[in-house]
Amino acid sequence: MKLAINGGKPVREKKMHAFPVVDKGDILSTMESFYDNSFSGFRAGTYEGGPRVKSFESTVKNSLGSDYAVAFDTWSNGIVASMMAIGLEPGDEVIITPYTMTSCATSILSCGAIPVFADVCEDSGCLDPADVRKKITNKTRAIFVVHLFGIPANMTEIMKIADEFDLFVFEDCAQSPMAKFENKFVGTIGDIGGFSFTESKHVMSGEGGIAITNNGKINNGLRVIRNHGEVLSTDFSEEKSYADQVYGSGLIGYNFRITEPIAALAESQWKKLEHIISNKVKMANFLMERLSQFPFIDTLQPKYEHSPAWYQLPLRYNENHTGVSREKFVSALNAEGLNFSQGYVCPLYYQSIYRSNKHWVLRNFAPEKDYSDCACPVVESLWRKKLIATLDIRSPYTMEDMQDIVNAFEKINNNINELT
Numbered sequence: 001m002k003l004a005i006n007g008g009k010p011v012r013e014k015k016m017h018a019f020p021v022v023d024k025g026d027i028l029s030t031m032e033s034f035y036d037n038s039f040s041g042f043r044a045g046t047y048e049g050g051p052r053v054k055s056f057e058s059t060v061k062n063s064l065g066s067d068y069a070v071a072f073d074t075w076s077n078g079i080v081a082s083m084m085a086i087g088l089e090p091g092d093e094v095i096i097t098p099y100t101m102t103s104c105a106t107s108i109l110s111c112g113a114i115p116v117f118a119d120v121c122e123d124s125g126c127l128d129p130a131d132v133r134k135k136i137t138n139k140t141r142a143i144f145v146v147h148l149f150g151i152p153a154n155m156t157e158i159m160k161i162a163d164e165f166d167l168f169v170f171e172d173c174a175q176s177p178m179a180k181f182e183n184k185f186v187g188t189i190g191d192i193g194g195f196s197f198t199e200s201k202h203v204m205s206g207e208g209g210i211a212i213t214n215n216g217k218i219n220n221g222l223r224v225i226r227n228h229g230e231v232l233s234t235d236f237s238e239e240k241s242y243a244d245q246v247y248g249s250g251l252i253g254y255n256f257r258i259t260e261p262i263a264a265l266a267e268s269q270w271k272k273l274e275h276i277i278s279n280k281v282k283m284a285n286f287l288m289e290r291l292s293q294f295p296f297i298d299t300l301q302p303k304y305e306h307s308p309a310w311y312q313l314p315l316r317y318n319e320n321h322t323g324v325s326r327e328k329f330v331s332a333l334n335a336e337g338l339n340f341s342q343g344y345v346c347p348l349y350y351q352s353i354y355r356s357n358k359h360w361v362l363r364n365f366a367p368e369k370d371y372s373d374c375a376c377p378v379v380e381s382l383w384r385k386k387l388i389a390t391l392d393i394r395s396p397y398t399m400e401d402m403q404d405i406v407n408a409f410e411k412i413n414n415n416i417n418e419l420t
Helices: 024-035 051-064 075-085 102-109 129-135 155-165 216-226 239-243 260-270 273-291 326-335 360-365 377-386 399-414
Strands: 068-072 093-096 114-117 140-146 168-172 192-196 209-213 297-299 313-317 340-342 387-390
Touching: 024 260, 051 068, 051 209, 051 260, 068 075, 068 216, 075 102, 075 168, 075 192, 075 209, 075 216, 093 102, 102 114, 102 140, 114 360, 129 155, 140 155, 155 168, 209 216, 273 297, 273 313, 273 399, 313 326, 313 377, 326 340, 326 387, 326 399, 377 387
Parallel strands: 093 114, 093 140, 140 168, 168 192
Antiparallel strands: 068 209, 192 209, 297 313, 313 387, 340 387
8 A cells, every 4th residue: 555655545534633622611611700790800909819710729739639729821921930939049050851842941041040951861751860960060959840741750869859959849740730650740749830721731721820839938929929029918917027938038020810711711621631631541552552563663651650641642763673764754654644743842952042142141140051062862862863742642533543543653664665
C-alpha cells in the first residue's frame, strides 16, 4: 500500500478536532454571572474576589488537599506572582529546565533574578536532579520544576536537594493536573504549584491559572500581588502588621485578577478533570501497548512510582532502526492524517534575550553569565533527534481514532523502504 506522502490514500481522512471541549453545564455555569450582573468581585474593601472566584479556589484546594488556592487571569501572570511571592531579589538564581515555555524563565527575570538552566532526564523530559545539584551556587534561591507532558518529575530527589540547601521549590503543573508522584498530587509537594487553563490544556477557561500552597506567607503574597499590592483588609488592620506576613521586604502588585465568568467556566471544567484524565490515560495506555511492537519507538516513562496525567503522548524515535530521519518519518505520519509534532520547544537558552540581545537583568546582575554553553545534552538530543509527540489523546477523539494512529505506524513500518 503506497504511503500517503508519496501519493497513496491516507489512513485517516477525518477532520481534526479543535481543542476547546465545552458542554451545556459549562455554558450555564458561565451564564449565571450574566444573570446576576456579576463580573468582578474585586472592589475597594473586598480583595478576595467574587463568589465564583472564591468557589473555584475552594474547589481546587479541596480536590488537591492544599491549604490555599489563588486564581489568576492568566497562568503566566500566576507564575510571575509565584516568583515574587517567594521573595526573589536581584541577583538571586533559580534553577530551571530550558525545555519549557518562555514565560517560565521570564517570570524569574521579572523579579531581577537569574535563570540557571539544568538538563532533563531522558525518561521523563523533566529536571534531572543530578544536574540541578551541579548548578547550585551560593546565589541559588529556588528550583523551578516543570512536570512536562503530564509526567511528574523526580520530586523525592529534588526535595532532598531543596532541604539540603534551604531552597524554595516551585512546581509548574500546567501540563499535569492531578498527576501523582508517589501517591502525592504534583503541585502539593514543593512550596508552591500551579495550573494553566489555556485552550489546549486538560481543562480550560480560555485563559487563566491557579496557584496552590500550604504556606501562609506565600498565599498572602500571591493575593497582594494579584490585587494592585493592596492588603487583605479582612486579615490585617495595618500595613505594618501585614509586612511580617509575606516574604521579602515589600511587594508591589498588578492587576492579575480573574473575572467571575472565567472562574465559573474554570470551576465547571475542573469538576470534570478526573474523568478527562481517566480517558487520556486509557488512550495513552492503548497506544503504548500497540506501539511497543516497533523497535524504533519507545515512550517517555520514568521508573519511579508515578501516575501521569498525559498532556501529550511523548515518544522517542530512533532513526538508526529505520534509516529514516525523524523529520521525514513525522511528515509521513502526518500525511496519513495524524497530528504529530517533533522536538517540542526550542530550548530557552537559544532565545536572543539570553544571547545576542541580553535582558537588562542579565546585563546588570549577571554580566559574566554565558548562555551559549549551557551543557544540556539530553535536552539537545530530545529536541534535535528523538522526541515526537501527539496531543490527540483527548476528547472528542475515541479509541477508534487511537487505532488509526496504530494503523498509520504499521503502514509506514511495512513500507519504510519508500522513505529511504
